[in-house]
Amino acid sequence: MSRSKAEMRAIFDKVSNWGRWGKDDERGTLNYLTSQKTAVAAQLVKTGQTISCARNFPVHPGPENPTPALHHIVMGGDDPCAHGIPGMEVSLDFIGIAYHGLASSHIDALCHVFVDGKMYNGFPATEVRSTGARRNSIMAARDGICGRGVLLDIPRLRGASYVDPKQPVTPQELSDAETTQDVRVQEGDVLLVSVGRDAFREKHPPMPGDGPLLAGLSPDCIPWLFDRRIAVLGSDAVHDSTPSPDPIEDWTIPVHMCGLVAMGLHLLDNLYLADLEKACAKARRWEFLLMVAPLRVEKGTGSPVNPIAVL
Amino acid sequence: MSRSKAEMRAIFDKVSNWGRWGKDDERGTLNYLTSQKTAVAAQLVKTGQTISCARNFPVHPGPENPTPALHHIVMGGDDPCAHGIPGMEVSLDFIGIAYHGLASSHIDALCHVFVDGKMYNGFPATEVRSTGARRNSIMAARDGICGRGVLLDIPRLRGASYVDPKQPVTPQELSDAETTQDVRVQEGDVLLVSVGRDAFREKHPPMPGDGPLLAGLSPDCIPWLFDRRIAVLGSDAVHDSTPSPDPIEDWTIPVHMCGLVAMGLHLLDNLYLADLEKACAKARRWEFLLMVAPLRVEKGTGSPVNPIAVL
Amino acid sequence: MSRSKAEMRAIFDKVSNWGRWGKDDERGTLNYLTSQKTAVAAQLVKTGQTISCARNFPVHPGPENPTPALHHIVMGGDDPCAHGIPGMEVSLDFIGIAYHGLASSHIDALCHVFVDGKMYNGFPATEVRSTGARRNSIMAARDGICGRGVLLDIPRLRGASYVDPKQPVTPQELSDAETTQDVRVQEGDVLLVSVGRDAFREKHPPMPGDGPLLAGLSPDCIPWLFDRRIAVLGSDAVHDSTPSPDPIEDWTIPVHMCGLVAMGLHLLDNLYLADLEKACAKARRWEFLLMVAPLRVEKGTGSPVNPIAVL
């Protein structure tokens, strides 16, 4: 359903968690994921199979990767003693990445997005200085995120291999997926919603010159996510349809804006979920232990991550 | 006990796992950490408390950090619409790091060290090209490492706050710590051996101009580690005394060399263990679920990591 | 005229300067640019107008820029005292670039290209280690290149605004441009050959998905360049037609291969020559003082540069 910007503003206000955990809170919905919930989640492990939910470090240029990551060998097997220390033969490398965007599996800190010059819990955008974020940095998640993961497989629900980018996921579909998958999203969960991004690209490889085309959630899903009190939201794409088939003036990335800013909901972008989808379908079970460990960048706006599902 | 280089070579040969898992194996002792062991480890979780075992991203220069990591804000709160997309206010950053060394919490891939021009399982060092590692890259651990973590707290054993760098840890001490801590290191474990690095530096801050001074394991520990068939070894320092109080000609970093190259044992360097030590002592329990998730760098020699212990 | 690979090999051998300046020479045709010639070139200055021949630092992604350069503000006007030193307000930045390619104005060192595993003067390609170039690095030009610059304006010769990429420049055209421009290319010169790259792109902006399309010199020009004993060759494109309208098996970039490797001719790629073309046409004079100052990267394969023409 097409939304006006006034309606989006109303949704934003309705799903706001500002002040819920105190005026200085920087953790947002991570507060729902208590130690107790972590302990319960650990009990979900059955086979012990570990599945990565990340893409490879995105060093290759491409339509969805205009600023590729850097991976440089600093010392290789052709000169392993170059450091000059006798009795030591090593290889060394360097990695560099501006991980926000469409190519890298990463987590957004709550300072990554602003609405009208404010971030989660009302801190001014200017608290993200040229020298780093003074509020809402990724350090909010420095001890890791370890909880109950739930995968809602929307392509499976639709009987297709992917979600058509022109048909964003609806809240009714989130509930229907729960039903068909016999799983219920609960407070403190790390919810992964799959849109079959990679299956889409296999069927529809980008033509030379194509821009990005990623399926996403309808903004209508935002209240659903709020009501379920999830701790973190993840996707194999970027949550927001990119581009939107139904753009809303001033609200280019509504899920990011309402999620990160209003709800204080950390987001996992560009995950790789095809392996997890297969494993869950095979086990007929879509809940598991999920672990996400951001790098501890003191004033960072997020981090590349490799979330691990344990079945 | 001081070792000759011939003795070190004999140890190296004795702890070799080359061929144990086939001539093309690149996972080494990760093979000990089966799904079954992961499932059993998940049962260790009691309170659900999560504790990071990593240091902050090492951006500050220092005696142990001559090539600091890079953290640059690419777009901050003073120019959040610079990308030109209306209705989108964001902050973005870039991180870069050559993570090997003494400052960054990271995992060494099996291609990081060579002995006589060969890496684990006999692959030539030249397989680590200027363009990346063709063998034994960090992709061996791409699905994460999730297993039983055991912390052997050696300062606690010694009744001190840190291990004196001139008195490396002995294998007898590893066994004694097991006894006093009532925990036994088993096949497939992720073993963390603490030397109280940070407590040492608190008591003995580096004087201007001091070089590094890190306590480590005596090379005599190497057969002990081999016999226990651990999957991964971690430390709050770098395993090898740096510098060694008892250097062995041609064997500058014996634990690294015998571990990574002979045993195929992945190593976690420069962890931060002070918080974990306290929590374990309080709970009087030194086993826990431990999860390590390297970034999936396709030809990488390792990765910065933030290992998470779940108690 | 279409060349076979045997013919290319013959040209390569014919234009070889290996051994001409001794078996250890790493400067190649820079040897032609003597102090004496520099002094004579300084006399060419008339008005003193300085014109940059470089493009802006290529930070914007694009079809010809798949791995853009990095420019990050490290400390900006919103936090100028972050360094903690009282009485000091500063802004700081970081630049990073892998400058080879089609986007950055740069100079190629003689170690940048190999033919059959050898670089200029027969040094093995393996002398360019993962740790840097041990031979033929950019340090050969560390004291700058300051000499007589000559611009051959081929679009002007053809009465067009650009060279059609399907009609590479011929040696006869190089001579004809000399005639119509009343200038003669001499030993020790820095020769700039303009193909109107930017005018071409203005008329023919790349369609979404287009690959690169750059006009260049026919391989037939190679003996002409050798005979004139120029010191350096520059272009607003990359010398070699990209892609070639007449590819030669095994010789993808013949001018680079014969130039850098056989002749020891340093190359300037991706210059911006439109301003220089205009100024020369206005003054009716196509010779000037030209200065190129590579960064002194000790084992570098080249450098970003901003060549300055002084009229």
Add this chain to the structure above:
Amino acid sequence: MSRSKAEMRAIFDKVSNWGRWGKDDERGTLNYLTSQKTAVAAQLVKTGQTISCARNFPVHPGPENPTPALHHIVMGGDDPCAHGIPGMEVSLDFIGIAYHGLASSHIDALCHVFVDGKMYNGFPATEVRSTGARRNSIMAARDGICGRGVLLDIPRLRGASYVDPKQPVTPQELSDAETTQDVRVQEGDVLLVSVGRDAFREKHPPMPGDGPLLAGLSPDCIPWLFDRRIAVLGSDAVHDSTPSPDPIEDWTIPVHMCGLVAMGLHLLDNLYLADLEKACAKARRWEFLLMVAPLRVEKGTGSPVNPIAVL
């Protein structure tokens, strides 16, 4: 003579060029270096010897280099066809640098320093955004700086090999050097003042743990520099004594502050002048053509440079 901060403020106001070239001027004293002066300077060339005034790209950590530059081989001679294009064997590298500081030869743009939140010509410091400098960027010098270079060799004046860091250079010494060297600093010149930094370090290598120790100009020199209407000021150190033997409250780097901000005087830091000193002494001539070519970083706060003196 020790200055109070009120006196420094008075000097600052006295040497201000704000508004001299219009309220929107961003070039400052570069305006003194006209084409005419460039043409005259070219006539200074006698032997044509070119001498680099730069240090090597600072990749090695050290006391004066806490954040070393990056130089990474991206593709080396051990894998020159890794790009997959047949018939092309290449080596490629990457460089990265945060060049401000004490180690890199670089030019400061006028936006590099602020006094009381303002840069040259009164633009607010906040015009240097997290996304780059909107005013007074290095693009003011994009067409290169090519003019009369004058070297004042202060160690030579003092009959020593270096200037004692505890005895900053006085304005009387600048005039005396002119006399003994029979050269007069004129409007539009690029003035290089040598303090023998490298000779000092040869005699007094830093002890482990030493901080920086660089000789500089007394703040009393500032009016002298203003009166002479020089275009650019260069040094083999950083102009300001570091640390100052006579610190002035609120004025940590007075030459930088009065130079860049009040006068609009571009600065060249950390040059290497030992070779130029020798050549000038041998020729008994301390004026020459000098060329500086910053990289064209569109919103940069400066650039690494390799200034070339042509004798």
